[in-house]
Amino acid sequence: xxxxKKNQKQINIELDEKTAEGIYSNLAIINHSVxxxxxxxxxxxxxxxxxxxxxxxxxxxQHAKKLLKALNDNVSRFEQAHGTIQDYxxxxxxxxxxxxxxx
Numbered sequence: 001x002x003x004x005k006k007n008q009k010q011i012n013i014e015l016d017e018k019t020a021e022g023i024y025s026n027l028a029i030i031n032h033s034v035x036x037x038x039x040x041x042x043x044x045x046x047x048x049x050x051x052x053x054x055x056x057x058x059x060x061x062q063h064a065k066k067l068l069k070a071l072n073d074n075v076s077r078f079e080q081a082h083g084t085i086q087d088y089x090x091x092x093x094x095x096x097x098x099x100x101x102x103x
Contacts, residue, residue, distance in 0.1 A: 039058075040053045040055075
């Protein structure tokens, strides 16, 4: 096991100040194709008729599955430490991504 860790390369990850601030999102829309998952993070204000995509992340199916596992693991640990996260019903939000394309 110690030998396995020796053979793993270390990755240095940089985080600049602007990225470290983060972007608030209270809605995520996920679409997929055969080769990728697209996650749009949106900030939707109550009563506002319009919202903007604040960030779009494109993942391979393999990375999407790894993200799902990592989120499940982290939510489980959070709930063990702080109690169950309460889910609540929200009315369906009609979404419109602008005009549809025509050929």
